[in-house]
Amino acid sequence: MSQDAITYDAARIEVLEGREAIRKRPGMYVGSTGERGLHQLVFEVADRAVNEVLAGRADSVDIALTSDGGVRVADDGPGIPVEAAEDTGGPGLEALLTRPHIGPKPGDRHSGVLSRIGAGPCVTNALSSHLTAEVRREGVRWVQEYACGVALAPPKAVGPATGSGTTITFRPDADIFGTAQCSFTVLTEHFRELAFLNRGLDISLTDERPAGGSRSARFRFPGGARDFVVFIEGPDAVPVHPHIVSFEQELPLTAGAVEVALRWSDSREEQVRSFANSRPTPEGGTHAEGFRDGLVAAVNASARQRGLLAKADPDLGADRIGEGLTAVVSVSLEHPEYGGATCGTLNNATARACVGRAVREHLGTWLEEQPEQATIVIGRILRGARH
Template identity: 70%
Template sequence: MSDEAIRYDASHIQVLEGTEAVRKRPGMYVGSTGERGLWHLVFEVADRAVNEVLAGRAGCVDITLTPDGGVRVTDDGPGVPIEDARDVGDPGLVTLLTRMHAGAKPGGRHDVAFGYGMGPFVTNALSSRLTAEVRREGIRWVQEYSRGVALTPPTHAGPATGSGTTIAFWPDADIFGTAECSFDGLAERFRELAFLNRDLDISLTDERRPVESRSVRFRFPGGARDFVAFLDEQAGAPVHPHVIDFGREDPRMAGTVEVALRWTRSREERVRSFANCRPTPGGGMHEAGFRDGVAAAVNAYARERRLLTAADPDLSTDRIGEGLTAVVSVKLDHPEFEGAIRDRLGSVAARACVGQAVQEHLGSWLEGHPEQAAAVIDRIVRAARRD
């Protein structure tokens, strides 16, 4: 081995920053250079617009897949500020598009980040072209970028009708090749967000193939209750007709919990959990608390009504879960996630808080609906005795 090969000093360290770092290692920032990565380009732009609605500054968000391979995201909020951002020295729009994690001040439980939370900067860096239009205080501003580099400063483009922000981008084919965004995949995630946020009004339109153009709008005032009804559409007949749902704020976990559940005659369990609108397929403390609460309420009711004898063991969570469809959503000021992909909630206080809320509310529902409760509990008890 030569002396040059052995020698290692500071001159060998390569430092990549900003746009260069993102374009050199795109998978680190959007997960892949395939379809999943393209979804995240959309999400990093759309989450800013969604948060405008949730903060009460906008009424709706529109996402359009355009015929030329681009994506356009529009909201009717006040428009991204054009003036210089504090302590940065660049216009607010420029900061949003060129600085990682730039955006409105996070709002804890009220802030949604359904991408990786890095902001539109990542989308800008990985797009061959990006254009921004801001309609603010009666003035229309425009700016254009290429691969993360500004081609123009924010430019006054005449009077504006209404207010809002439109960001359109074209993913860089040099990075993503021929990958294409699935309309159904995007629709599933936006539908999910609308279920979890009653105030959200979001539409998705596909104009890529004019003869097959389609559009969907998502708005669900019933929240998690509507979500359970949607999940149950393919599940068979319900054991009880009404979805059980409730919401509660608990200062012990500095957040809120919303739960909806219903048993069907299916043997499959469908429990979907979320923390700050992020799916948690790995479960975590909120999901464990939900299961604790359901088991406690069901077993207490079964023993009170003498459906279980003193010699019978408690009904197991697995047995209780057969045919159960549920949505468990917590929104916390300071969520703690576990795992590299943040798919499991580690906030310890959530377990006791969710468990207590579920036990109390489900227990009250069982007491107040004896016929429906009997249908649920009898089915579970009979199945347990067959084992």
């Protein structure tokens, strides 16, 4: 054994916290030092603004990719408190931009997508060469600037404010991210999806970088998951039934709620997308399993009630029932439990039974109240099952 090993003690342990830890190991906080990491910087700041809208404190969020390689995120909420806050022991604005876990409570089911580890805008600040925060609050306009996560001066009142809100402009640190650039297409897909899942959200994205002029997109979907199903189906889809089946229901046993929308089309492809607290769960989980349980139970019960399945016939399976089905299953939970390294699976045990019951009840009611449509849907499933 070497002498170094023998003398190894606490003095040799390097303890990194806050900004230093983030800059030392950026991949642990934003996933990579490439394009993916840049997008996460945007999400860390945008999520705070989105939560202002979802909480009813703001009406809209505007995001811009600026021509100099920076990003600007603005909301029209009341403005981040600049004065000392009792719950943080320091300036509200500076605490938000320098301390992890300052902001909406992690797991709040009314929040938007939570960041990778829930650290918030301080991650973006630490990984930016320059960041400027502008707060318009109670008639005063405040500005504070940072370099590599360090405040250059306290927040300063620079004059009267028109309206209220918060604007955070940052430039990712090129020493960390090199020449990587944000993708307008990827950001468009992310914020469009977020708007589908949160019907009160009004969010715009502008790319000011193209030499030929800026391009922009605005996302607001009053139909929520119903609009999402239409989007997923695509313009060439031929629906089996004209109306989308949809419902929202509180789930007291899971301390949450579920929203479901679905429709069958003349296709053999199944497209079921599941989400938990606006986070995609591509690997499914208990909410997706509950959806399938309820789907199978409702369809089989209706088929037997209508005599479309004889007593001797076996139940239709989830694979057959899912042919041509497009669906969105979105749960909002106060305490979501994710599994896997990428958090792509929901593990809340009670979610399966609760979602299953809700789907069986609402889809079963629709099949009962729409006998003609029920016959068409089940007939189409049966024809597919017998081919």
